[in-house]
Amino acid sequence: MNTYLHDGIVFDLTRSFVDVAGVEWEWRGQWTPAGEPLLVSPGLPDSPVPLPTVYRDHGPLIPISPRPSAAQYRAAVDPDYAATVAAGYVENHIAAAVAPVLTAHHLPPSPLEQTGFRGFLNTIKGARRD
Incomplete structure (x- = not known):
């Protein structure tokens, strides 16, 4: 399962995302007990945050196109x-x-x-x- 539905938006977890401040977020295969994907910022790899929390606190998440x-x-x-x-x-x-x-x-x-x-x-x- 590499997708996650939140607020009617389907997130492809195989891609990285950037928030409105320019911080990059990526999913490394971890889930919360509630079934939410944990996103990690490469600058802070030891502090995963649930996707709904990142979405709420940091604005919409924009998928990054493959380089x-x-x-x-x-x-x-x-x-x-x-x-x-x-x-x-x-x-x-x-x-x-x-x-x-x-x-x-x-x-x-x-x-x-x-x-x-x-x-x-x-x-x-x-x-x-x-």
Whole structure:
């Protein structure tokens, strides 16, 4: 039995849930003597709470969709990932080929060189030379 009916809502206990505050809850197969599933927050694994109590105290429980695997991510980004890798296109090479290397002469001069305290020091230094 992996479902539980509460307030007319069928909860699929094989999925994790998140409450309105963003706390994740999951069922680890434990039941209360009254037949209610005990939910556990991964941050507090030693304090299971009955599902009706979590539902009442923490608002509605939203089921979390299963997280996609690495293969599913690759398929979404590049459906022909194997052919892309076989052609020699590797992310590190693409990033290195596109990103320019900046040197110090690409940067604008610091405003502290001309104004402020450093500017004042430069005028004193210049006055000594004259």
